[in-house]
Amino acid sequence: MASTHNGATARLMLSPAVALLLLWMAVPLAMTLWYSLHDYQLLMPRGHEFLGLENYVYFLTDPAFFESLVNTFALLLGVLAITVLGGIGLAMLLDRPMYGQGIVRVLVVSPFFVMPTVSALVWKNMFMNPVNGLFAWLAQVFGMRAIDWLAEVPLLSLTLIVAWGWLPFATLILLTALQSLDTEQKEAAEMDGANAFDRFVHITLPHLARPIAVVILIQTIFLLSLFAEILVTTNGGPGNQSTNLAYLVYSQALLRFDVGSASAGGVVAVVFANILAIFLMRLVGKNLER
Amino acid sequence: MARAADDRHKWLVTLVAWGLALAIFFPILWTLLTSFKTEAAAVAIPPQFLFFDWTTENYTEVWARTDYLRHFTNSVIIAVGSSLVGLLVAIPAAWSMAFSPTRRTRGVLLWMLSTKMLPAVGVLVPIYLLFKRAGLLDTRTGLVIVLMLSNLPIMVWMLFTYFKEIPRDILEAARMDGATAGRELLHILTPMALPGIASTLLLNVILAWNESFWTLNLTAASTGPLTAFIASFSAPEGLFYAKLSAASTLAIAPIVVLGWLSQKQLVRGLTFGAVK
Numbered sequence: 001m002a003s004t005h006n007g008a009t010a011r012l013m014l015s016p017a018v019a020l021l022l023l024w025m026a027v028p029l030a031m032t033l034w035y036s037l038h039d040y041q042l043l044m045p046r047g048h049e050f051l052g053l054e055n056y057v058y059f060l061t062d063p064a065f066f067e068s069l070v071n072t073f074a075l076l077l078g079v080l081a082i083t084v085l086g087g088i089g090l091a092m093l094l095d096r097p098m099y100g101q102g103i104v105r106v107l108v109v110s111p112f113f114v115m116p117t118v119s120a121l122v123w124k125n126m127f128m129n130p131v132n133g134l135f136a137w138l139a140q141v142f143g144m145r146a147i148d149w150l151a152e153v154p155l156l157s158l159t160l161i162v163a164w165g166w167l168p169f170a171t172l173i174l175l176t177a178l179q180s181l182d183t184e185q186k187e188a189a190e191m192d193g194a195n196a197f198d199r200f201v202h203i204t205l206p207h208l209a210r211p212i213a214v215v216i217l218i219q220t221i222f223l224l225s226l227f228a229e230i231l232v233t234t235n236g237g238p239g240n241q242s243t244n245l246a247y248l249v250y251s252q253a254l255l256r257f258d259v260g261s262a263s264a265g266g267v268v269a270v271v272f273a274n275i276l277a278i279f280l281m282r283l284v285g286k287n288l289e290r
Numbered sequence: 291m292a293r294a295a296d297d298r299h300k301w302l303v304t305l306v307a308w309g310l311a312l313a314i315f316f317p318i319l320w321t322l323l324t325s326f327k328t329e330a331a332a333v334a335i336p337p338q339f340l341f342f343d344w345t346t347e348n349y350t351e352v353w354a355r356t357d358y359l360r361h362f363t364n365s366v367i368i369a370v371g372s373s374l375v376g377l378l379v380a381i382p383a384a385w386s387m388a389f390s391p392t393r394r395t396r397g398v399l400l401w402m403l404s405t406k407m408l409p410a411v412g413v414l415v416p417i418y419l420l421f422k423r424a425g426l427l428d429t430r431t432g433l434v435i436v437l438m439l440s441n442l443p444i445m446v447w448m449l450f451t452y453f454k455e456i457p458r459d460i461l462e463a464a465r466m467d468g469a470t471a472g473r474e475l476l477h478i479l480t481p482m483a484l485p486g487i488a489s490t491l492l493l494n495v496i497l498a499w500n501e502s503f504w505t506l507n508l509t510a511a512s513t514g515p516l517t518a519f520i521a522s523f524s525a526p527e528g529l530f531y532a533k534l535s536a537a538s539t540l541a542i543a544p545i546v547v548l549g550w551l552s553q554k555q556l557v558r559g560l561t562f563g564a565v566k
Binding site (some may be wrong): 010016017018024027029031093094097098104111112143157164169172176182210224228232233245254280281 | 297300301303304306307308310311312314315317318320321323335336337341363373377380382383385387388389390392400402403404405407408409410411412413414415416417418420421422439442443446466475496500502503507516517518520521523524531534535538541542546549550553554556557558560561563564565
């Protein structure tokens with residue numbers, strides 16, 4: 001008796017969250033699907049003709065699509081590589097005894113709290129600007145040619161800007177994980193004559209496997225939707241050199257007012273995210289619950 | 291002998307760590323310094339690091355010539371509002387899953403996480419059009435709704451991991467003593483749940499404050515939060531580094547400080563309790 005009552009209450013408490021998330025997912029997704037099959041231009045509100053897969057053909061055969069897909073993954077992999085490798089190194093360094101550890105930690109984590117529009121504009125103007133930027137000055141000091149970062153190597157520049165924001169995140173997570181590593185275990189290994197490299201490979205790295213997987217999962221979620229940094233620095237250019245999937249869909253919809261093809265792009269983005277999601281959730285899913 | 295070596299080693303680690311930390315922090319420091327320069331000094335070559343004429347004119351100018359205060363207010367309303375409304379929905383959900391788990395709890399949790407994997411562009415067009423029709427486009431209410439929904443999975447997960455740690459024996463002991471459900475909640479569980487709720491609130495305020503997909507796409511000038519206000523500096527005229535720096539400093543300062551205070555909660559919240 002009591003337990004059925006509890007069960008009903010529990011369901012009642014859970015249902016608003018589930019219902020809201022269902023609505024948030026299902027309704028707009030269904031609409032995106034519908035738009036993607038119709039001729040829908042924002043500037044021509046009447047006559048949404050059924051097009052079948054024409055929008056998809058249009059979107060997928062647009063050379064910009066392939067370029068944006070490559071850029072999306074290049075950005076993702078570039079940022080993941082820098083933040084995970086850099087994060088492991090930094091975390092191991094910060095885990096050692098030192099003076100002023102608290103302050104060092106605060107300095108290192110700070111970039112994570114800087115909003116994307118600020119970090120992108122600060123890097124774009126005060127560092128990467130070919131005339132007034134600090135990098136241009138440094139190049140000049142060392143007798144090199146000043147690079148117009150965002151025009152010449154837009155994707156690399158964006159990777160650096162975004163990685164700067166996420167490196168603190170990876171470092172913080174991995175440092176927290178390292179601090180829970182049993183020091184006795186480490187000392188025992190040291191007594192057994194294991195050298196630093198062996199200790200790293202056989203003790204530290206396995207201990208970090210799960211947090212690394214989590215870092216990759218979380219960052220992938222956010223990096224696939226990378227948008228603001230591109231909007232305020234390159235607008236996807238030059239050409240489409242720094243356009244990712246998210247930015248391409250945005251420009252189809254809100255700059256070219258082509259709802260149909262933008263929606264087809266949205267569906268494509270969802271499909272890619274889902275493939276990655278299945279892969280990642282399998283990797284992380286079983287670890288998430290104790 | 292060994293102690294001297296240890297000490298030398300500690301100093302070496304300190305040196306390297308401080309060097310790297312300062313390099314990582316440098317863009318923020320540089321923004322802060324530049325915000326106190328004149329525009330001419332801000333672009334001077336070679337760069338002026340500390341010895342320039344310090345001025346606060348950029349702050350007064352940003353304050354006088356832009357609607358900084360309005361955007362700041364928008365940010366506060368949107369970030370705090372979406373987090374509070376989110377808590378109202380997430381607390382009961384997390385509570386029921388933590389204290390009355392069923393066969394399906396694990397599946398529900400993972401499904402919620404998967405909604406967070408849905409890329410925002412996949413629903414940008416319909417949300418934009420729905421909001422336009424409902425008159426929610428370019429309103430703070432609209433953004434509160436969207437950010438609440440997009441952060442709801444993280445809130446539920448985070449609260450779930452906190453509630454899970456409240457020992458259930460206490461709950462049962464209270465029931466044996468004949469405490470009613472209401473009293474149980476008020477006197478025994480609330481104090482134990484409060485720290486987790488506060489951490490969740492804090493982390494979500496930070497996330498919502500910096501959210502820059504929906505805030506840029508669903509607002510125009512007047513209701514834009516600080517993310518959108520700063521984005522308006524992307525097409526500037528004339529010299530503007532010092533003013534950009536002043537505006538940026540004002541936009542990030544409150545949340546960076548909050549961030550410093552919430553490092554532990556951040557790790558736990560953003561890893562869905564997998565790393566503590």
